[in-house]
Amino acid sequence: MDLPKLAIAALGGTVSMQACNAGEGVIPTVSGETLLASVPELTTLARVTVETLGLLPSASLDFGFLLSALSWANAQIMQGAAGIVITQGTDTLEETATFFDYLWDHDEPLVLTGAMRSANQAGADGPANLLDACRVALAENSRQRGVQVVMNGQIHSANAVRKTDSLALQAFSSPIVGPAGLLMENTVNYPHLPVQRRVLPLPQLTTQKIAFLEASLGADTLLLENILELGYDGLVIAGFGAGHVSGEWAAAIETIARKIPVIVATRTGSGSTAQSTYGFIGSEMDLIRKGASMAGFLCPRKTRILLWLLIGCQQQDELARFLVQN
Known part of the structure; x- marks a missing residue:
């Protein structure tokens, strides 16, 4: 044979x-x-x-x-x-x-x-x-x-x-x-049949930079306030819980999201970000109003890779198609 x-x-x-x-x-x-x-x-x-x-x-x-x-x-x-x-x-x-x-x-x-x-x-x-x-x-x-x-x-x-x-x-x-x-x-x-996948073309750009920050208790905003000046092309945040940050971080994110894509994921290690549960300043609803996207079930590290690839093949407008929500 x-x-x-x-x-x-x-x-x-x-x-x-x-x-x-x-x-x-x-x-x-x-x-x-x-x-x-x-x-x-x-x-x-x-x-x-x-x-x-x-x-x-x-x-x-x-x-x-x-x-x-x-x-x-x-x-x-x-x-x-x-x-x-x-x-x-x-x-x-x-x-x-x-x-x-x-x-x-x-x-x-x-x-x-x-x-x-x-x-x-x-x-x-x-x-x-x-x-x-x-x-x-x-x-x-x-x-x-x-x-x-x-x-x-x-x-x-x-x-x-x-x-x-x-x-x-x-x-x-x-x-x-x-x-x-x-x-x-x-x-x-395998207990299940294969599922349909979304595949991207090879990136034509490879010099793009995606910042990655994790929300933590009492964290200052110094790095956030300098993201744009440092020349980053996108920002991924590992947020609290279902995709939350402090009020100070939320204000900085609003400014950044006017210029570059901002995605908020959960730092918990399991579960999804929310879309319409919490309404306080720094919540997922507030961040969405300020221009950020929620990563859904995609973990922060994988989210950063996705954003790097989307920008690299100039398909960042397709971001929502790749983020699975709850």
Whole structure:
């Protein structure tokens, strides 16, 4: 039987990390080729090609690098790959998945994975996560689902997945909706059919800057008051509760929203912003009147990525179509 083609890219992260000397912290040193060699079973599932595109901690990834990785993935699909797997660090995995998902216009799966334990640590989870990710990428029922994250036997949609623990093995979850699927006895299982996705064209602009601020008790307005002068093209605020800020912040936001897009999300980690519940100064109703948009269920970090992409492809007028309200 002719095996399908599977393309794997390594970007770095904990899955590629080990300590070079005893007592030192782990750093990215393990190539994609070496990681692949730790999972010999893959050769029975697909004709695998692997490339090491980088050995970076995921905090050092940026949009330009991700666009180049996306270009590589697109080329692999054009060359007949049935699916794509990318390994990277978990610190920004939820953001990378979101970035790719807004731009991934293929039926073939793009699956991201990583590890919570370094390559030479007892019980390293990297090889198992890689094998699971490859199974998901090769599964027929994974088609038309866009970008997904596979960790610890669970499959998460890019728009829902969050890293909710700093060090635990079970670090990823999808608040409210739960995992999109599970791996059970080496079989990929989804309880629901794929849903229609909105995909953006590749950004033509890449120099836009989106500010990100979190509301906190007693916070001053100094940064807010200088957002426009600093040259930002958009602003995302992680607001209190259902999308609230102080009265002082609300006044500053009104001025900013006359010039650039302002989106308010919830900092809580789960749930949606409101639209028409609270009416006090700094509430969601007040901020909407002042020109801000509410992010709905989209978390603040994912909201910032969406706004960067919308401005980059000059579709910021389509913002409301991408924000799911309660």
